[in-house]
Amino acid sequence: MSASRQYLATLEQELREVPEPLRREWLADYAEHFRIGIENGQPEEEICRELGDPLVIAKELKLNDRFEQAKTNGSFVQLVKAMLVGTSLGLFNLLFVLAPFLAISAVLLAVWAVVAALFAGALVAAWQGAFGEQYTGVAGFSIAFILIGAGMILLFAARLLTKGFVRGTARYLQANRNLLREGRRKA
Amino acid sequence: MRLNVQFKKGVLDLCVLAMTAREDRYGYELAVMISGKFDIAVGSVYPILNRLTQEEYFTTYLQESPGGPPRKYYRLSAEGRMKLEMLTEEWRTFTAAVNEWIEEGQRL
Numbered sequence: 065m066s067a068s069r070q071y072l073a074t075l076e077q078e079l080r081e082v083p084e085p086l087r088r089e090w091l092a093d094y095a096e097h098f099r100i101g102i103e104n105g106q107p108e109e110e111i112c113r114e115l116g117d118p119l120v121i122a123k124e125l126k127l128n129d130r131f132e133q134a135k136t137n138g139s140f141v142q143l144v145k146a147m148l149v150g151t152s153l154g155l156f157n158l159l160f161v162l163a164p165f166l167a168i169s170a171v172l173l174a175v176w177a178v179v180a181a182l183f184a185g186a187l188v189a190a191w192q193g194a195f196g197e198q199y200t201g202v203a204g205f206s207i208a209f210i211l212i213g214a215g216m217i218l219l220f221a222a223r224l225l226t227k228g229f230v231r232g233t234a235r236y237l238q239a240n241r242n243l244l245r246e247g248r249r250k251a
Numbered sequence: 252m253r254l255n256v257q258f259k260k261g262v263l264d265l266c267v268l269a270m271t272a273r274e275d276r277y278g279y280e281l282a283v284m285i286s287g288k289f290d291i292a293v294g295s296v297y298p299i300l301n302r303l304t305q306e307e308y309f310t311t312y313l314q315e316s317p318g319g320p321p322r323k324y325y326r327l328s329a330e331g332r333m334k335l336e337m338l339t340e341e342w343r344t345f346t347a348a349v350n351e352w353i354e355e356g357q358r359l
Contacts, residue, residue, distance in 0.1 A: 093278055093297045096322060100279040103319060116292025124298040129305070 067108035068098040071118055078122030082129075090125055127238075161237060168229055175222045182215035263289065263299055265342060268308065268327065268335040277322040300325060308334050 065073070072095060079087045094115070101111040115121065186208040193204015266288070267281060282296035303309050308331030313321040327335065 090297070090301065093323065094294070097279050097282065097293075099320065100322070114286065114292070115294035121292075121294040121298070124295055125301065128298045128302045
């Protein structure tokens with residue numbers, strides 16, 4: 065197999081989970097690069113060397129793309145996917161990315177749990193007001209409305225926080241990735 | 252260090268945008284030119300081009316090359332031109348400030 069075919073095959077293998085037509089588009093860029101280089105009379109091995117490690121290139125392509133998606137959508141699933149690529153970059157990153165991520169995730173989860181508890185509490189209070197003995201209907205529904213109000217305010221805050229966190233993490237990961245890349249170059 | 256990295260990224264974006272300001276260019280040209288001036292692998296330029304395209308600073312099209320299959324060209328969009336102006340302005344302010352300090356330091 066020629067060096068260029070080998071290179072493109074490795075790249076394709078590394079990009080296997082990238083959906084079409086994106087993957088084909090990315091691979092076409094590198095295929096075109098080889099074609100022009102060969103037309104210019106450059107040896108294939110030299111083109112490969114100049115292009116750089118296909119594993120690194122594949123990661124850069126994926127990171128650039130997924131981060132964009134995570135930043136624009138603020139989608140949690142996208143972010144977790146980007147995280148997985150990020151962590152595979154090295155153990156250093158694992159510590160630096162995963163620990164703060166998990167810590168803040170836990171806090172956010174707690175906030176969402178409080179929101180759920182407030183709404184559940186409102187239901188219970190309304191039920192007690194209507195059918196229970198504990199307090200009168202008016203008192204029960206008043207408590208229910210207060211709880212719903214508090215729940216809605218907190219829900220709004222929790223949504224804002226989550227969105228901010230997702231965006232922030234996307235940026236944080238990008239900074240981390242750059243840091244790692246810089247470190248590797250120096251090593 | 253972080254500034255350094257962000258800075259480098261900004262500079263690379265600026266260079267790529269500047270290189271397409273007067274004429275549309277194909278990926279190979281941009282990759283080789285950028286890599287020739289900066290400490291960056293040729294293959295790492297394409298992810299930058301993809302990102303800038305995704306951010307809609309570039310539009311791309313295929314054009315026949317003399318005696319070969321078509322090549323993918325990058326054209327600066329209106330947003331890209333605005334981004335280029337913004338980055339250029341930042342760059343000028345930055346280098347002016349740095350130059351001032353360097354000259355201050357060299358003064359006897």
